[in-house]
Amino acid sequence: MRREASLALLEWFQAAARRMEWRETEDPYRIWISEIMLQQTRVDTMTPYYRRFLRLFPTLRALAGAPLDRVLKAWEGLGYYSRARNLHKSARILCDAHGGRLPASVDALTALPGVGKSTAGAIAAIAYRQDVPILDANAKRVLARFHAVREELRRPAVERSLWEHSRRMILPGKGRETALAMMDLGATVCTPRNPECGACPLARWCRARRQGLQDAIPRKGTPKALPHHDVVLALVGNREGKLLIGRRPDDGFLGGLWEFPGGRRKPGESLAGALRREIRKEVGIGIEVLEKIGVIRHGYSHFRVTLHAYRCRKAAGRVRTSREWKWVAPGALGRFALPRADRKLLELIAGRQPHEGQVRERGTT
Numbered sequence: 001m002r003r004e005a006s007l008a009l010l011e012w013f014q015a016a017a018r019r020m021e022w023r024e025t026e027d028p029y030r031i032w033i034s035e036i037m038l039q040q041t042r043v044d045t046m047t048p049y050y051r052r053f054l055r056l057f058p059t060l061r062a063l064a065g066a067p068l069d070r071v072l073k074a075w076e077g078l079g080y081y082s083r084a085r086n087l088h089k090s091a092r093i094l095c096d097a098h099g100g101r102l103p104a105s106v107d108a109l110t111a112l113p114g115v116g117k118s119t120a121g122a123i124a125a126i127a128y129r130q131d132v133p134i135l136d137a138n139a140k141r142v143l144a145r146f147h148a149v150r151e152e153l154r155r156p157a158v159e160r161s162l163w164e165h166s167r168r169m170i171l172p173g174k175g176r177e178t179a180l181a182m183m184d185l186g187a188t189v190c191t192p193r194n195p196e197c198g199a200c201p202l203a204r205w206c207r208a209r210r211q212g213l214q215d216a217i218p219r220k221g222t223p224k225a226l227p228h229h230d231v232v233l234a235l236v237g238n239r240e241g242k243l244l245i246g247r248r249p250d251d252g253f254l255g256g257l258w259e260f261p262g263g264r265r266k267p268g269e270s271l272a273g274a275l276r277r278e279i280r281k282e283v284g285i286g287i288e289v290l291e292k293i294g295v296i297r298h299g300y301s302h303f304r305v306t307l308h309a310y311r312c313r314k315a316a317g318r319v320r321t322s323r324e325w326k327w328v329a330p331g332a333l334g335r336f337a338l339p340r341a342d343r344k345l346l347e348l349i350a351g352r353q354p355h356e357g358q359v360r361e362r363g364t365t
């Protein structure tokens with residue numbers, strides 16, 4: 001049965017494979033970039049980024065030699081920025097210690113920052129045609145349904161058995177095709193909702209289908225309510241009309257990106273009070289709060305924020321903290337990689353210049 005199912009999957013793949021430009025290349029560097037970009041990102045979103053990234057950094061050495069700011073700028077808008085930082089870090093490691101080549105073994109690949117076991121398997125299978133398994137979200141769903149796995153897929157014992165199922169799907173010499181076929185089957189037929197079992201090459205052997213469990217597998221956990229924070233953001237202008245932006249520390253959330261200063265409001269605090277406190281703490285200067293620019297609601301993977309943006313004026317003191325700060329002309333902000341929320345703010349004020357005026361606070365409760 002296993003061999004027949006694998007053959008049916010490969011036959012289906014021959015006819016139904018999705019055409020993607022990173023499948024037309026044998027270059028491990030390009031395949032690595034595509035696999036990292038595809039983590040948590042849809043193909044249609046990722047494709048223009050992939051093209052632009054490779055125009056800017058056509059080789060591993062070009063990526064290693066680029067400043068991190070340039071790499072983050074190329075990634076701007078794609079989210080999960082640790083992926084870009086890890087690619088950059090890995091490129092430097094590979095140039096320093098591996099002759100500028102991406103290794104072929106799963107063990108050596110997983111030693112690179114940001115490369116997990118499934119990504120390593122995909123690179124080894126696709127770029128180096130090795131018979132190694134993958135277990136990305138698509139493959140995991142297909143295999144869980146195929147074997148009618150009803151438990152939570154995140155449990156270590158369940159995951160181990162899925163890896164084994166994935167490995168056993170591979171016919172000798174067909175690691176590349178099997179990996180791609182499982183990815184495609186999960187993306188186009190055995191989709192998270194409403195799988196098209198009638199069009200599935202595995203239907204004859206699929207236990208979930210036989211038991212009518214397609215919609216119950218994978219088992220869904222209870223969705224957690226995301227915490228919400230009110231955040232104040234200051235567009236601090238100086239006498240030359242430049243705006244203050246700071247670079248986030250490289251390690252951590254949105255690391256290496258530039259942003260307008262600000263922070264979370266404490267319980268019971270006014271928005272203007274939160275602004276003054278945060279800017280004093282973060283930048284070391286006193287500010288005069290001028291006017292409210294607008295409110296932006298933004299969601300991240302693990303929390304949501306309501307951003308209250310204010311135009312402010314530097315009132316006292318000198319910028320002095322361990323962070324890197326810059327005064328930048330509004331027209332030059334496009335050169336910096338900013339988080340999406342800060343970009344939204346720029347769109348909101350597009351065409352308007354910072355100005356000096358009376359304090360006109362609104363909505364500060």
Ligand code: SF4
Binds near residue numbers: 197200201202207209
């Ligand atoms: S038969 Fe249905 S549930 Fe089973 S693998 Fe195919 S699409 Fe998924």
